[in-house]
Amino acid sequence: MSGFLKWLAGLNPFAQIPLVIGAFILVAGILIFFIEIAPRSGRRYTIIRALVCVLAPVTVFLVLGSIPLAAVVAAVLGGVFFLLDYRSREGAGYLFQLIGFLSPAVLLLTIGLLYPTVATFFKAFMNARGSRFVGLENFVFVFGQEANRVAIINTIIWVLVVPAFSTIVGLAYAVFVDKARGEKVLKALVFMPMAISFVGASIIWKFVYDANSVDQPQIGLLNGIITFFSGQPVDFINAAPWNNLFLMVILIWVQTGFAMVVLSAAIKGVPAEQMEAAQLDGTNAWERFVNVTVPGIRSSLIVVLTTISIASLKVFDIVQTMTGGANGTNVLANAVYAQKLEEGRASAFAVILFLLVLPIIIYNVRQMRLQKEIR
Amino acid sequence: MSFIVQRRFTAPFAILAVAGLALAGCSSDTGSGSGSSAGPGPGDAGDADGVVTIYGTIQDTEADLLNKSWAAWEKESGIDIQYEGSKEFEAQIGTRAQGGTAPDLAIFPQPGLLGDLASRDLVQPAPEGVASNVSEFWGEDWAGYASTGDTLYGAPLMASVKGFVWYSPAQFKEWGVEVPTTYQELLDLTKTIQGKTKTAPWCVGFGSDAATGWPGTDWVEDLVLREAGPDVYDQWVAHEIPFNDPAIKSAFDSVGEILLNPDYVNAGFGDVKSINTTPFGDPARALGDGSCALHHQASFYDGFIQDPANGNATVGPDADIWAFITPSVEAGGSAVTGGGEIVAAFSNDTDTVKVQEYLSSPEWANSRVALGGVISANKGLDPASASSPILQEAIKVLQDPATTFRFDGSDLMPGVVGAGSFWTGMVDWINGKSTDEVLDNIEATWPSE
Amino acid sequence: MSAVAPIDLPVDQKTKTQLGRGxxxxxxxxxxxxxxxxxxxxxxxxxxxxxxxxxxxxxxxxxxxxxxxxxxxxxxxxxxxxxxxxxxxNYDAVLNGSATTVSLGQSFINSIAITLPAALFPLVIASLAAYAFAWIPFKGRNILFIGVFALQVVPIQMALVPLLSLFARGLSIGDFEIFAGLGAGGNSYGQVWIAHTIFALPLAIFLLHNFISEIPQELIEAARVDGAGHGQTFFRIVLPLAMPAIASFAIFQFLWVWNDLLVALVFADGAVGPITKVLREITGNRGQDWYLLTSGAFIAMIVPLIVFFALQRFFVRGLLAGSTKG
Known part of the structure; x- marks a missing residue:
């Protein structure tokens, strides 16, 4: 593996892309091939299955560069797995297929996300160096500070406001431009913020929110408008509590494009017959929207709301670059970041963030159940 | 049979749990893993492969000058020095050191951050050659900034003097005022100018993106050092007295006499609150065009004032703009704050050690200072090599034995305070939060141990 | 989900191809x-x-x-x-500036080399997993799926150090080296590819599961009756039907990776730094040249906009498969 990557790194980047993609597709193809032939009965397939069970882990471990002993252990485990699979109630090969589909994702998630998450939960009860158990001390710190409570409340407000606004505006826009002249260009305009990195977006919004004193020329658009009508310039980024709202506008601006694109595709999937039938019934546009379109795109709506909710929970770059969390604009994800090497407290913030996602999970699980019942 | 299916699914989790614990095991003892008995530091790291990587905050033209400063030595020694400068240094160096991809050397602008990492056994103690250079060419105070506990972890590199008050000598002559010698005189001077011009004399800008608020910490540090003295200052940065100690509050109040007074700020930019939204570089323009009479900023500001985009004002005792050190409470006081960098190592191979020794030598200091723009506190430095009036002034201050020098306090504090709650605290304070509340908040964020 | 009569199905597919073409x-x-x-x-x-x-x-x-x-x-x-x-x-200064160790042109190439594989890998891996979650019944399926879903909210900052440490130092249990570390040096895209893949998986699995699970059951069963194994069903039925959804997710993933700074800062060191990293540095030592971001942001936007315009039709055809039967 390291050899392959080293060799690859020596090549021109444009040669690296097809090579690494090719290698990846090849591995995926082999995996799907073995999954396909796994459940077939007959001695030949059983032997193939046994060989794969033993050799695949060995190959993986050797590719990763582990010591031979580890590869031997892996081979033995593979053999045990083969026997389990062989005696599986759903028929030989059932477990093999399941593991084949799931193992790449589960393995990567385990090393990259699950392990840090579990570690975070432990660290939340340890001191900054992770050397001593401190009980709830870190949580006492979090809840004991007015500033931290503000960060929690702000996060909740973000997750209530941003998904709602992005989805409503995105949905409205998708409906309005549906089948309109120049639909593609109109959609591209609202989608554009998604194509801008946050480094760029921060400068874009500087030219919207910037405030100078009234006798100075304004370079922020909003204050330019306000002073044009002889108003007093407003310091949008610093004037609490409304500054939170102005920061949220930035994320809404970005996420509306996502909502609009997904929902627009969903709307186009609503059967035209249903629409026409409703039309024949003499319903007006609003009634058709509520009774036909919305039920038709329900699952897409849930997906969009969920995705944007999680993006709002995790928002940190907007707050970090615009205010650094000052003036009552802090949010949990930024608090995690700002704690730097203070791992205990950072982890405590992260745990609270994790708890905040629970309602979203529960809602989605109920939806999944509902869907299965209908099916 | 269904229990087999179930076991099938508990088995991988059991394995993962074991693997996870093992991983937790290795990551928690990264520091002591290889050389636990050999004292502080991460043990042996790095190869003597003729390449030494350095990571720091210095960028752009100043990075070019840095590369130039050691070019000749590179040829001589056959060691290739690869420097990478990044704005994200402060955020990244901890991640890299913990993650195992640290550079060979790092140039720390904050001794506090170096101390954070050193106390986690991520940094190599200074090799002998560096230690002897430090004791020979630097004062004890500077050696202290590069140490944690009793262990020296690196050598200082460059230095800067903070707390200059920039003004226009011509305007002073016009108003018939003199450079003040005490803080009270500075306040009186402010009042006089305000009375004559009917506008705010001071221009202040705290804006600096994610670091917004840092210019305010310089103000507070200057006043703590001058009012409460160096001992209290040291106790403050070491957290031997709390952040909300009366001495600190009194310094905030003194700063507030200028920064929170709507008659005194913010020349050319608006009211008190506009301090937060004014980028710290912008007052250079107001100074240059005469709309602002007084501005508090470190020696590097001459570059901003002379920037063509800001109007090309000149800097010097007889030029458009000149500066005096923020006066002490009593006349004749000579306490100054300043900044600088510490070079510390994550590797201890022979090549890295050689580079580290070279960077702590007077040869390097002279080579770099001769290229212009910076100074060093290295005693082996020839003062004549400083390139501009303000730098000569700064060297004079640094080399004057009567000077009480203290490193920028926020750079000495743990990052979560010095590069976090202290900054945001300054912003909140300007925005109208009470001094007590701000101080209590900062105190609460101080690391538990 | 309203039941879809089996007779509809062939028609459904025919109209799909039709739709695709016209x-x-x-x-x-x-x-x-x-x-x-x-x-x-x-x-x-x-x-x-x-x-x-x-x-x-x-x-x-x-x-x-x-x-x-x-x-x-x-x-x-x-x-x-x-x-x-x-x-x-401003454009001249950004294009010809030498503020950083990596030139803008090189970083542009780096961004492409990072983004393409990092958009493809998670999609393939996620669609495999999504298929299993949707169409292979097994004990603990819901719990596992919820677990994957919940991983979406893990702040990436918490996951950076452990992953970096794994890449740099490998993994050992006691003295047994399980994984020697990537050891590919600072000029490899390897670790940034893997990191992006991992961080994208939870959302990718969640979204693709939504679409793949809404493929009419009759279609899957018909294939199974015909003797296709899960491999063929996935490859012949699910992949083509979900392709528009996969393609639209690919576009999003492309944009997210292209615009990412946090992961790149840690995993794309030195010579392989992407354009967002260079943009962050062009403003000069003390941020005094912030106005250069104006032109820099537009240069960085070119590729994402081209991708959006070129692939916009996928969005339209895209999520059709899933959303017809809310």
Whole structure:
């Protein structure tokens, strides 16, 4: 593996892309091939299955560069797995297929996300160096500070406001431009913020929110408008509590494009017959929207709301670059970041963030159940 | 049979749990893993492969000058020095050191951050050659900034003097005022100018993106050092007295006499609150065009004032703009704050050690200072090599034995305070939060141990 | 989900191919029929207002990027006609600047080399997993799926150090080295590919599961009756049907990776740094050249916009498969 990557790194980047993609597709193809032939009965397939069970882990471990002993252990485990699979109630090969589909994702998630998450939960009860158990001390710190409570409340407000606004505006826009002249260009305009990195977006919004004193020329658009009508310039980024709202506008601006694109595709999937039938019934546009379109795109709506909710929970770059969390604009994800090497407290913030996602999970699980019942 | 299916699914989790614990095991003892008995530091790291990587905050033209400063030595020694400068240094160096991809050397602008990492056994103690250079060419105070506990972890590199008050000598002559010698005189001077011009004399800008608020910490540090003295200052940065100690509050109040007074700020930019939204570089323009009479900023500001985009004002005792050190409470006081960098190592191979020794030598200091723009506190430095009036002034201050020098306090504090709650605290304070509340908040964020 | 009669299915597929080829024609014919009744004047005005509101900030940046720095600082971009001034200097400074260790051109290539594989890998791995979650019944399926779902919210900052440590130092249990570390050095895209893949998986699995699970059960069962194993069902039935959804997710993933800074800062060191990393550095030592971001942001936007325009039709065909039967 390291050899392959080293060799690859020596090549021109444009040669690296097809090579690494090719290698990846090849591995995926082999995996799907073995999954396909796994459940077939007959001695030949059983032997193939046994060989794969033993050799695949060995190959993986050797590719990763582990010591031979580890590869031997892996081979033995593979053999045990083969026997389990062989005696599986759903028929030989059932477990093999399941593991084949799931193992790449589960393995990567385990090393990259699950392990840090579990570690975070432990660290939340340890001191900054992770050397001593401190009980709830870190949580006492979090809840004991007015500033931290503000960060929690702000996060909740973000997750209530941003998904709602992005989805409503995105949905409205998708409906309005549906089948309109120049639909593609109109959609591209609202989608554009998604194509801008946050480094760029921060400068874009500087030219919207910037405030100078009234006798100075304004370079922020909003204050330019306000002073044009002889108003007093407003310091949008610093004037609490409304500054939170102005920061949220930035994320809404970005996420509306996502909502609009997904929902627009969903709307186009609503059967035209249903629409026409409703039309024949003499319903007006609003009634058709509520009774036909919305039920038709329900699952897409849930997906969009969920995705944007999680993006709002995790928002940190907007707050970090615009205010650094000052003036009552802090949010949990930024608090995690700002704690730097203070791992205990950072982890405590992260745990609270994790708890905040629970309602979203529960809602989605109920939806999944509902869907299965209908099916 | 269904229990087999179930076991099938508990088995991988059991394995993962074991693997996870093992991983937790290795990551928690990264520091002591290889050389636990050999004292502080991460043990042996790095190869003597003729390449030494350095990571720091210095960028752009100043990075070019840095590369130039050691070019000749590179040829001589056959060691290739690869420097990478990044704005994200402060955020990244901890991640890299913990993650195992640290550079060979790092140039720390904050001794506090170096101390954070050193106390986690991520940094190599200074090799002998560096230690002897430090004791020979630097004062004890500077050696202290590069140490944690009793262990020296690196050598200082460059230095800067903070707390200059920039003004226009011509305007002073016009108003018939003199450079003040005490803080009270500075306040009186402010009042006089305000009375004559009917506008705010001071221009202040705290804006600096994610670091917004840092210019305010310089103000507070200057006043703590001058009012409460160096001992209290040291106790403050070491957290031997709390952040909300009366001495600190009194310094905030003194700063507030200028920064929170709507008659005194913010020349050319608006009211008190506009301090937060004014980028710290912008007052250079107001100074240059005469709309602002007084501005508090470190020696590097001459570059901003002379920037063509800001109007090309000149800097010097007889030029458009000149500066005096923020006066002490009593006349004749000579306490100054300043900044600088510490070079510390994550590797201890022979090549890295050689580079580290070279960077702590007077040869390097002279080579770099001769290229212009910076100074060093290295005693082996020839003062004549400083390139501009303000730098000569700064060297004079640094080399004057009567000077009480203290490193920028926020750079000495743990990052979560010095590069976090202290900054945001300054912003909140300007925005109208009470001094007590701000101080209590900062105190609460101080690391538990 | 309303039951879809089996007889519908072949038709469904036929119309799909038809739609694919002549999406525009179909669109146009429906447009003629129903436009007048579906969209009102109010809606059109509202759409235009939204479009203007959403575009104005970017337009301001575009105009600003052609103004000289003195004017950027002292007058609003909307006063371009009263304070005229035009310069290509900002673009010139960004394109030919030497502020960073990596040139802008090189970082542009790096961004492409990072983004393409990092958009493809998670999609393939996620669609495999999503298939299992949707169509292979097993004990603990829901719990595992919820677990994957919940991983979406893990702040990436918490996951950076452990993953970096794994890449750099490998993994050992006691003295047994399980994984030797990537050891590919600072010039490899390897670790940034893997990191992006991992961080994208939870959302990718969640979204793709949504679409793959809505493929009519009858289709899957028909294939199984015909003797296809899970491999063939996945490859022949699910993958083609979900392809539009996969393609639209690919576009999103492409944009997210292209615009990412956090992961790149840690995993794309030195010579392989992407364009966002360079943008972060062009503003000079003390941020005094912040106006260079105006032109820099537009240079970085080119590729994502091209991708969006070129692949926009996938969005339309895209999520069809899933959303017809809410």
């Amino acid at each position: 999406a525009r024609a179909v669109e146009r014919s429906t447009l003629r029929k129903s436009k007048a009744r579906l969209t009102s004047k109010g809606a059109t005005i509202a759409a235009i207002v939204i479009a203007i509101l959403w575009t104005t900030p970017t337009l301001g940046l575009l105009i600003t990027s052609f103004r000289p720095p003195e004017l950027i600082n002292t007058s609003g971009w909307w006063s371009i006609f009263t304070n005229p001034g035009f310069t290509l200097g």
